[in-house]
Amino acid sequence: MFGMEFYVDPSRCIGFQACLKACEECDTHRGISMINFDFVDRKESIASAAYVCWHCENPTCAQVCPADAIKKYEDGIVGSSLKPRCIGCSNCVLACPFGIPKLVPEYEQMMKCDMCYDRTSVGKRPMCATVCPSQALTYVAPETIAATRREKPVNTFWFGNQKIITKVYMMAPADAGAIAIDVADYTWEGEHEVVPQGF
Amino acid sequence: MAKAPLSLDELAGRYGPHLNYLPPGGWHGNSGHQPEKLVKTHCCFCGQQCGIQLKVRDNHVIGFEPWEEFPFNRGMLCPKGVKRYLQGNHPDRLLDPLMRTGEGFRPAAWDEALDFTARRLRELQERYGPDSVAVYGGASLTTEKAYLMGKFARVALGTRHIDYNGRLCMVSAGTAYKGALGVDRAPNPWSDIPAAEVIMVIGANIGECAPITTDYIWRARDKGAKLIVADPRFTPIARNADLFLPVRPGTDLALLMAMLHVIIRDGLTDRDFIEAHTTGFEKTAESVEPWNPRRAAEVTGVAPDAIERAAHLVGESRRAMLMHARGLEHHSKGVENCEAVVAIALVTGNIGREGAGPIMVTGQGNGQGGREHGQKCDQLPGQRSLTDPAARQHVAGVWGISPDELPGPGYTAVEIMNAIHSGEIKGLFSICFNPLVSLPDANFTREALERLEFFGIVDFFLSETAVHADVVLAGSLQEEEEGVTANTEGRVIHIRKAVDPPGNARTDSDIVCDLARRLGRGQYFPFREPREIFEELRLASRGGIADYYGITYEKIDQQMGVFWPCPTLEHPGTPRLFENGRFFHPDGKAHLMNLAWRESGDPVDAEFPIYLTTGRVVSQYLSGAQTRRIGALVDQYPDPKLEIHPRLAEQCGIRAGDWVTVTSRRAAITLEAMVVRTIRPDTVFVPYHWPRDRSANLLTHRTLDPRSKIPEYKVSACRIEKAAGPPEWARERRPQLAQGGRA
Numbered sequence: 001m002f003g004m005e006f007y008v009d010p011s012r013c014i015g016f017q018a019c020l021k022a023c024e025e026c027d028t029h030r031g032i033s034m035i036n037f038d039f040v041d042r043k044e045s046i047a048s049a050a051y052v053c054w055h056c057e058n059p060t061c062a063q064v065c066p067a068d069a070i071k072k073y074e075d076g077i078v079g080s081s082l083k084p085r086c087i088g089c090s091n092c093v094l095a096c097p098f099g100i101p102k103l104v105p106e107y108e109q110m111m112k113c114d115m116c117y118d119r120t121s122v123g124k125r126p127m128c129a130t131v132c133p134s135q136a137l138t139y140v141a142p143e144t145i146a147a148t149r150r151e152k153p154v155n156t157f158w159f160g161n162q163k164i165i166t167k168v169y170m171m172a173p174a175d176a177g178a179i180a181i182d183v184a185d186y187t188w189e190g191e192h193e194v195v196p197q198g199f
Numbered sequence: 200m201a202k203a204p205l206s207l208d209e210l211a212g213r214y215g216p217h218l219n220y221l222p223p224g225g226w227h228g229n230s231g232h233q234p235e236k237l238v239k240t241h242c243c244f245c246g247q248q249c250g251i252q253l254k255v256r257d258n259h260v261i262g263f264e265p266w267e268e269f270p271f272n273r274g275m276l277c278p279k280g281v282k283r284y285l286q287g288n289h290p291d292r293l294l295d296p297l298m299r300t301g302e303g304f305r306p307a308a309w310d311e312a313l314d315f316t317a318r319r320l321r322e323l324q325e326r327y328g329p330d331s332v333a334v335y336g337g338a339s340l341t342t343e344k345a346y347l348m349g350k351f352a353r354v355a356l357g358t359r360h361i362d363y364n365g366r367l368c369m370v371s372a373g374t375a376y377k378g379a380l381g382v383d384r385a386p387n388p389w390s391d392i393p394a395a396e397v398i399m400v401i402g403a404n405i406g407e408c409a410p411i412t413t414d415y416i417w418r419a420r421d422k423g424a425k426l427i428v429a430d431p432r433f434t435p436i437a438r439n440a441d442l443f444l445p446v447r448p449g450t451d452l453a454l455l456m457a458m459l460h461v462i463i464r465d466g467l468t469d470r471d472f473i474e475a476h477t478t479g480f481e482k483t484a485e486s487v488e489p490w491n492p493r494r495a496a497e498v499t500g501v502a503p504d505a506i507e508r509a510a511h512l513v514g515e516s517r518r519a520m521l522m523h524a525r526g527l528e529h530h531s532k533g534v535e536n537c538e539a540v541v542a543i544a545l546v547t548g549n550i551g552r553e554g555a556g557p558i559m560v561t562g563q564g565n566g567q568g569g570r571e572h573g574q575k576c577d578q579l580p581g582q583r584s585l586t587d588p589a590a591r592q593h594v595a596g597v598w599g600i601s602p603d604e605l606p607g608p609g610y611t612a613v614e615i616m617n618a619i620h621s622g623e624i625k626g627l628f629s630i631c632f633n634p635l636v637s638l639p640d641a642n643f644t645r646e647a648l649e650r651l652e653f654f655g656i657v658d659f660f661l662s663e664t665a666v667h668a669d670v671v672l673a674g675s676l677q678e679e680e681e682g683v684t685a686n687t688e689g690r691v692i693h694i695r696k697a698v699d700p701p702g703n704a705r706t707d708s709d710i711v712c713d714l715a716r717r718l719g720r721g722q723y724f725p726f727r728e729p730r731e732i733f734e735e736l737r738l739a740s741r742g743g744i745a746d747y748y749g750i751t752y753e754k755i756d757q758q759m760g761v762f763w764p765c766p767t768l769e770h771p772g773t774p775r776l777f778e779n780g781r782f783f784h785p786d787g788k789a790h791l792m793n794l795a796w797r798e799s800g801d802p803v804d805a806e807f808p809i810y811l812t813t814g815r816v817v818s819q820y821l822s823g824a825q826t827r828r829i830g831a832l833v834d835q836y837p838d839p840k841l842e843i844h845p846r847l848a849e850q851c852g853i854r855a856g857d858w859v860t861v862t863s864r865r866a867a868i869t870l871e872a873m874v875v876r877t878i879r880p881d882t883v884f885v886p887y888h889w890p891r892d893r894s895a896n897l898l899t900h901r902t903l904d905p906r907s908k909i910p911e912y913k914v915s916a917c918r919i920e921k922a923a924g925p926p927e928w929a930r931e932r933r934p935q936l937a938q939g940g941r942a
């Protein structure tokens with residue numbers, strides 16, 4: 001949908017899995033959910049998180065695909081694998097830094113979120129972001145997010161030395177710049193420069 | 200006789216519960232075709248009544264599409280809403296009336312089943328008196344059906360015993376609000392919530408039981424609102440709480456009285472508001488005077504300074520909302536609990552404005568509308584009292600009978616079951632109620648059902664209770680009959696018919712009207728369609744508290760719902776109550792109450808030292824008669840688990856995944872342990888959606904609130920011990936999957 005972007009805010013997630021159930025109902029992959037969902041550590045807390053594909057500017061999954069089965073469209077959406085091309089090798093499953101692609105054995109094919117291309121390309125919102133009862137997954141205009149949320153949308157991620165810019169935004173504390181995963185990035189090891197941190 | 204047939208396994212083979220995973224025709228069959236139409240209607244599960252569009256093809260509901268224009272939920276749904284469409288084409292659906300045989304049930308023709316039902320009910324009444332038969336209704340019925348059941352009991356059968364499963368749900372709040380404010384409805388539309396500065400959620404698992412309300416609370420937080428959550432469990436909504444109060448089960452009243460104590464002690468009251476708009480402040484002040492935070496802390500297990508902070512957060516704000524649900528109501532002092540919440544709102548002037556008010560969060564689908572028009576044992580349409588001569592005159596006039604023919608108030612739901620058990624009530628006609636799973640002390644309920652001389656039931660699936668029936672009349676799902684419901688805000692909304700009932704099943708109101716004709720009272724039930732029932736309901740409610748006279752189906756569609764009261768056709772409805780500080784009592788004032796502490800009816804002691812509390816999970820609804828048949832929802836939470844804190848688990852030698860036997864003063868069940876830090880260490884939790892030897896309600900007790908007659912589900916005493924091995928139900932595991940669904 002023109003002018004809309006996808007935002008993920010795990011701090012709003014309450015673990016209902018409405019996203020997962022609604023994703024199954026989508027007309028293009030009926031019965032199979034493309035949502036990555038987990039309770040972080042149910043013994044310790046009720047914290048849960050639901051993710052869609054982050055739709056990288058420079059998608060690692062497509063780079064490592066030996067069959068050229070993963071395409072990025074003009075609007076920045078990275079599609080699920082193309083059935084005639086996918087050889088089910090799992091390269092993408094192993095390479096994606098976010099752990100998004102899944103090999104679906106019954107189709108011998110990698111399947112992942114394509115941000116409901118059938119819906120978003122005709123002006124509808126993705127199924128998961130439409131139904132999400134806590135709007136942890138939300139699909140709105142950037143002005144709306146800026147006007148309504150205290151958190152700040154971030155789409156730059158550091159995985160060690162790999163910098164990844166994504167189409168989907170993570171809602172981070174207001175003073176966050178980029179999100180880095182490597183603890184080493186937070187440690188002080190002398191006077192040389194480290195990745196700037198928000199928290 | 201209403202004993203369950205011997206072959207329960209055979210019954211399960213035919214009637215389930217089976218798990219349905221697939222839309223009609225399967226994922227890749229006909230369901231891939233475009234729907235013929237999208238029907239704008241509402242979810243059948245829970246009091247939120249989210250707007251949803253059902254995809255319909257060949258008289259089957261084949262899927263859903265979000266309805267983003269409906270203002271309450273704007274397309275949002277929980278897993279239950281997403282998957283609710285899988286009921287219509289379910290292999291367990293009852294397609295014919297069933298008559299009991301020696302071994303089970305046989306399909307019967309409608310004439311035989313209805314004539315038999317009418318004859319047996321009349322025989323019992325002639326032999327034992329008119330009040331020897333009782334009627335059970337339910338709060339998932341449309342308002343038309345709920346109205347019809349009240350009229351059916353009083354006019355067709357002439358019994359005074361009609362009550363409904365809402366007695367297990369909202370009645371404590373209803374009694375408290377009616378007593379304090381003069382009306383039984385949440386005072387604010389949900390659109391007021393994001394304007395609040397402080398939101399206190401007490402005894403309400405908003406996340407799992409009122410899912411889309413989460414978004415309203417998160418939006419308030421986006422604007423800087425503070426969130427206080429009081430609960431024995433760290434429920435999902437607590438994850439962003441600014442203040443979490445881990446209140447011990449059964450002690451909410453002490454917490455609330457201490458908050459009132461601090462608010463009054465520290466001068467945080469709104470004296471002008473109290474003076475102008477309330478009576479009884481001195482009574483309340485006097486009753487909370489001994490409840491200083493230190494004393495309350497010892498009772499509740501909440502730190503004194505946390506109580507002080509909560510009181511100051513609420514008391515210093517003039518935009519505070521206090522939201523509560525079953526966690527506050529399911530107590531033998533449930534009414535006092537709710538009165539205390541209302542009192543906090545009143546003494547701080549937090550009522551009748553955007554962002555300010557006490558909010559009861561309705562649980563059942565039509566929990567609000569189902570309790571407004573005469574399905575309750577003491578009530579006539581329009582929230583009128585059955586003992587009020589003027590009300591009797593008015594409704595008798597609409598019905599074309601003499602007021603003298605109207606029976607007086609009867610027993611409440613649990614009291615009806617008690618009277619069946621004692622032999623006072625011999626016959627039962629029930630719809631939309633599964634008491635064997637949902638009433639407390641399930642062994643008692645089973646004994647009672649087995650003593651019935653006649654039991655007729657209307658249902659779309661063969662519920663655990665229906666197994667005990669002599670006749671099962673194959674009824675309709677919500678999407679198979681037009682009508683209205685009122686959501687948790689008091690917004691009256693339009694349930695559109697999407698499909699016809701399958702097979703020889705009939706719509707509920709058609710069945711009830713036909714039965715009334717066969718009871719010789721057809722002239723009072725001439726309704727050909729629900730719209731005609733609604734037209735009569737409008738007149739019957741006219742001038743009452745819940746006045747629907749100005750509401751029509753067309754007006755609902757135009758306005759996306761109409762909030763009652765709506766006294767004239769020109770009236771836009773009333774989204775927010777008490778805006779002018781005027782309450783619904785004749786004196787126009789809100790009435791503050793004396794609050795008195797009592798212990799629970801099933802106290803802990805040396806033998807039963809642990810608190811047991813029960814509740815819901817997000818993927819199941821009420822007794823599970825519907826949601827335990829939907830594969831994706833069962834997979835999300837297949838069996839009840841025992842939530843237990845690691846400290847208590849360690850004391851008892853229990854590890855995650857162990858089988859644990861929970862024993863109360865009534866029964867014992869064995870469940871899998873779920874060891875979590877998100878519950879008080881002196882408390883265990885079991886969800887209640889399952890039947891038989893997995894049923895939390897085998898453990899609960901039948902103590903009632905003396906005024907609302909709600910059972911005390913939220914606190915029982917128990918002990919726990921590690922079991923030698925899995926129970927029988929776990930060794931059997933799942934029934935076979937329906938339609939070749941995925942495991």
